[in-house]
Amino acid sequence: MRDTLIQLxxxxxxFLFLIALRALSKPDTARRGMQLAAFGMAVGIAATLLNAxxxxxxxxLVGSLIGAVAGYPxxxxxxxxxxxxxIAFSHALGALAATVVGVGEYxxxxxxxxxxxxxxxxxxxxxxxxxxxxxxxxxxxxxxxxILPGRPLTFRGQNAFNLTILAIGVASLVWLVVDPTNVVxxxxxxAVSLCVGxxxxxxxxxxxxxxxxxxxxxxxxxxxxxxxxxxxNNILIIVGALDGLSGFILSIAMSKAMNRSFSNVLFGxxxxxxxxxxxxxxxxxxxxxxxxxxDAGLRMAYAxxxxxxxxxxxxxxxxxxxxxxxxxxxxxxxxxxxFAIHPVAGRMPGHMNVLLAEAGVPYDKLVDMDDxxxxxxxxxxxxxxxxxxxxxxxxxxxxxSPIYGMPILKAAEAKSVIALKRGRGAGFSGVENALFVxxxxxxxxxxxxxxxxxxxxxxxxx
Amino acid sequence: xxxTTLIQFxxxxxxxxxxxxxxxxxxxxxHTPLMAATNAISGISxxxxxxxAGSQDGPLATVLGTIAVTCAMANVVGGFxxxxxxxxxxxxxxxxxxxxxxxxxxx
Numbered sequence: 001m002r003d004t005l006i007q008l009x010x011x012x013x014x015f016l017f018l019i020a021l022r023a024l025s026k027p028d029t030a031r032r033g034m035q036l037a038a039f040g041m042a043v044g045i046a047a048t049l050l051n052a053x054x055x056x057x058x059x060x061l062v063g064s065l066i067g068a069v070a071g072y073p074x075x076x077x078x079x080x081x082x083x084x085x086x087i088a089f090s091h092a093l094g095a096l097a098a099t100v101v102g103v104g105e106y107x108x109x110x111x112x113x114x115x116x117x118x119x120x121x122x123x124x125x126x127x128x129x130x131x132x133x134x135x136x137x138x139x140x141x142x143x144x145x146x147i148l149p150g151r152p153l154t155f156r157g158q159n160a161f162n163l164t165i166l167a168i169g170v171a172s173l174v175w176l177v178v179d180p181t182n183v184v185x186x187x188x189x190x191a192v193s194l195c196v197g198x199x200x201x202x203x204x205x206x207x208x209x210x211x212x213x214x215x216x217x218x219x220x221x222x223x224x225x226x227x228x229x230x231x232x233n234n235i236l237i238i239v240g241a242l243d244g245l246s247g248f249i250l251s252i253a254m255s256k257a258m259n260r261s262f263s264n265v266l267f268g269x270x271x272x273x274x275x276x277x278x279x280x281x282x283x284x285x286x287x288x289x290x291x292x293x294x295d296a297g298l299r300m301a302y303a304x305x306x307x308x309x310x311x312x313x314x315x316x317x318x319x320x321x322x323x324x325x326x327x328x329x330x331x332x333x334x335x336x337x338x339f340a341i342h343p344v345a346g347r348m349p350g351h352m353n354v355l356l357a358e359a360g361v362p363y364d365k366l367v368d369m370d371d372x373x374x375x376x377x378x379x380x381x382x383x384x385x386x387x388x389x390x391x392x393x394x395x396x397x398x399x400x401s402p403i404y405g406m407p408i409l410k411a412a413e414a415k416s417v418i419a420l421k422r423g424r425g426a427g428f429s430g431v432e433n434a435l436f437v438x439x440x441x442x443x444x445x446x447x448x449x450x451x452x453x454x455x456x457x458x459x460x461x462x
Numbered sequence: 463x464x465x466t467t468l469i470q471f472x473x474x475x476x477x478x479x480x481x482x483x484x485x486x487x488x489x490x491x492x493h494t495p496l497m498a499a500t501n502a503i504s505g506i507s508x509x510x511x512x513x514x515a516g517s518q519d520g521p522l523a524t525v526l527g528t529i530a531v532t533c534a535m536a537n538v539v540g541g542f543x544x545x546x547x548x549x550x551x552x553x554x555x556x557x558x559x560x561x562x563x564x565x566x567x568x569x
Contacts, residue, residue, distance in 0.1 A: 010509070017503050018480060024496055025487040031549040034499055038542045041506065045538075048509045054516035063515055063528040067535025074536060075543025083494055086544070090501040090537050097533040101510045104526035108519050118467060217497060224507055225474060231510050232466060234473050239507075241477040243500045246485045250493060343490055350493030354548055362555035368490050 002050055009047030010235040016040030017239060027363050044235060080358045081315055084213055084348040085144035091216045092137035098223040099130030099190075105230060106186060115180040119230060124173040124189065126226035131193030132200065133219040139201040140212055144347065150206030162199045168192050210254040210348050211262075218247030250349045257343035257369075259395070259406030286437030288424060293451065296418050296444050297458020303380035306330055306337045307372065309409055310352055311345055313386015313422070313448055320359035322452035323385060327361065329459045338365055340372040340382075340409050342390040369409055376413040384411060384419040384435075386448050392433045417441040420451045495548045502541025508534040 016036045023033020054060070078086045102123050109115040109123075142148040155161075169192035175185045204212050221244025228236030255262050300306060308323060327337040339361060345352035353366050367375075376382065384391055391411040394401040411417055412435050419436055421443055435441055444451050488496050511534050515527030 013506065014477075017506075018484065020499065020503070021481070021484040021488075024492055024499060025484070025489065027492060027549070027552040028554070030492060030495065030552070031546065034502075034542065034545050034549060037499070037503060041503070041538055041542070044506055045508055045512070048512045051513050051516075053513050055518045056516055059515045059524050059528045060512055060531055063511075063531030064535045067532040067537075068539045070532070071536035071539030071541075072543065074540030075547065078544065080548070083498075087494075087497050087501060090498075090541060093533040093537050094501065094504045094507065097507050097511055097530040097537075100526040100530045100533075101507065101514055104514045104519075104523045104530070105510075107522055108514075111520070118463070214497070217500060220504060221500070224504055227507060227510055229467070229470055231513075232470070233509055234470065235506055235509060237470055237473050238477040239503055241474055242481040242485070243504045245478060245481045246496060246500045249482070249485050250497065253490075253493075341490070346494075348494060349497065350490055350495070353491045354494045354551065357548075357551040357553070360553075363491060363552045364555050366491060 002052060006047045006050055007234075009043050010233075013040035013044035013047075014235050014238045016043075017242065021242065080354050081318070082145075083351060083354060084209060084346075085141045087348060088137045088141040088144060088213050088216065091213070091220045092134050092141065095130045095133035095137065095216075095220045095223055098220070098227050099127055099134055101227060102126035102130060102230065103190065110181060110183070117177050117180065120176050120180045121173075122226050122230035124176050126223050126230055127186075127190055128169055128173060128193045129219050129223040129226060131190055132197035133216050133223060135194045135197030136201045136212075136219070137197070137216050139198050140209060140216060143201070143204075143206065144209060152205040153202040158199075158203055162196070165192055165199065166196055169196060206347075207344075208258070208260075210344055210346075210351075211251050211258070211260070213348050214247050214251035214254055216247070218244045218251060221245070221247055254344060254349055257407060259403060286439075288436050288443045289439075289441065291418065291442035291444055293444060293454040294458055296442065297455050298462050299416065299418065300326075300330055300335075300381055300383065300455065301333060301459040301462035303330070303335050305375075305379045305381075306335055307340050307376065307379045307382045307411075307414065308337060309340045309342075309382060309384045309387045309391055309411055310356065311342075311385065311387025311390060312347065313388075315346060315352070315355050315386075317386060317448040319385065319449035319452050320355050320361075322449055322456065324356070324359040324361050326383075326452050326456045326459065327365070329456055333459070333462075338367050338372060338375070340369070340411075341366055342369055342387070342409055343407075345387065345390065369407060373410045376410045379414040380416065382411040382414040382417045384417060384421075385452070386420065388433055391435050393438075394432075394434045397434070411435060412438060415440070418444055420444050420446070420448050422447065491552075492549075495545055498541055498545040498548060501537055502545055505534045505538030505541060508538065 017040055020033040020037035023029040106123050143150050169189055172185045172189035201212060221240045224240030225237050228240055330337050339356055341352050356366055357363055389403055391409050393412045395403045395406040395408045398404060417440060419441055511527055511530030514523055515531045
């Protein structure tokens with residue numbers, strides 16, 4: 001009877017989680033949906049506490065309290081610019097929970113003498129995926145937080161070495177299935193999975209982090225699925241599947257937006273390779289034409305249709321609020337301002353949208369790449385702020401460019417372009433930008449935040 | 463393979479299909495909240511860690527279980543809070559205009 005009640009509670013929780021995911025398809029419904037999911041979570045937790053296997057509650061209370069106290073700042077205080085590392089850290093926490101549960105259940109089974117091969121396969125996958133997600137996520141966190149250098153860290157024979165280590169991990173899993181009580185092999189497998197996580201993420205550069213963070217999301221989900229199989233719990237299988245799929249879908253979307261294959265991100269060490277390739281004469285030719293802030297301000301003040309293209313440089317300069325203020329000033333004069341959001345404009349999927357929403361830009365002004373690309377031709381002024389590769393027409397026209405084939409924002413189709421840029425150098429990936437030397441482009445050099453403030457003043461006075 | 467495992471594979475497949483449908487419909491606008499949300503929901507692994515922490519299967523199990531409860535609970539609390547914080551930021555333009563209109567009327 002009690003078990004049935006618990007399972008029914010899980011059924012309700014799973015239903016509410018799915019409803020929440022449906023609700024996330026629209027900003028209007030998303031918030032209410034997530035509140036339902038939180039309710040579902042509470043129901044699931046409360047039901048679990050009725051489980052007959054639970055005898056004492058002290059340690060549950062201790063863990064829950066520490067977790068809640070640690071979780072509060074993670075939810076309330078972390079700034080939106082730090083979202084990527086915050087999410088990476090959460091993946092590490094979730095995977096650590098799965099891993100230690102796997103280890104704990106393994107030893108329980110060991111002492112009870114009831115480790116079947118099916119059980120061991122599930123536990124093995126749980127620990128293997130969980131372990132590599134823990135250390136992988138922590139490495140990604142360290143890179144995003146700039147504790148470790150963001151550039152790819154590589155050494156000779158890295159891929160071969162990594163694959164060998166991974167093979168040892170899989171081999172120990174197979175061994176365990178044959179010989180479930182061999183604790184040494186189990187230990188080797190855990191150690192290997194922890195090493196693989198670090199080795200997998202070290203060679204991946206800062207710009208590729210959106211893919212990696214999504215991929216780790218996926219692994220954390222798969223570890224949860226394995227936990228569900230190991231302890232015969234359907235809700236873990238369902239949630240793990242959702243988590244794993246969501247991570248997978250996002251990493252595919254990010255890879256596509258960066259013009260990279262999955263394997264290329266994982267084994268390519270992009271940052272170093274791209275710089276080497278662009279040394280030749282394949283780059284764009286021409287002169288950048290500077291413009292004064294006064295002229296740029298005038299042009300924007302009298303424009304009917306303005307599109308702002310924010311890049312990661314905008315977030316680095318913390319200039320989201322200034323961008324929104326400039327947009328407000330132009331709209332007050334009767335112009336129409338949209339923000340064109342490239343899928344990889346931030347450091348994780350959708351990051352730029354959150355940063356601009358935080359600054360007070362209404363979400364219907366935030367337009368996805370596919371929708372805004374149809375509008376560039378009728379746009380009077382495109383304002384590029386700290387973005388580079390995502391507006392580089394070489395991605396369409398120059399087969400020699402390392403970014404050739406990457407989907408871009410077609411800013412070059414607009415009637416005129418003003419680009420805010422710190423200096424004359426190449427962009428993040430080291431690729432010359434053909435848009436900046438286009439005759440219809442004017443360059444406004446200087447700090448992005450300061451330039452936006454000056455532009456705002458000029459628009460106001462125009 | 464016993465019948466429980468078989469049913470579990472059915473559950474996995476159906477959850478996967480429904481999940482794929484729902485997640486594909488989520489616009490890039492909300493991809494960051496989506497990641498935060500899946501993080502929060504994945505805290506349901508508490509169903510496993512609570513049992514491990516409370517079942518008194520020896521000190522090792524209790525320690526590991528408590529660690530797991532701590533991690534999962536941090537994700538639940540932090541995840542739902544930050545998702546809500548983010549989603550609260552997404553506002554519509556006409557909502558603002560209505561506020562403005564009310565302001566004008568008040569004058």
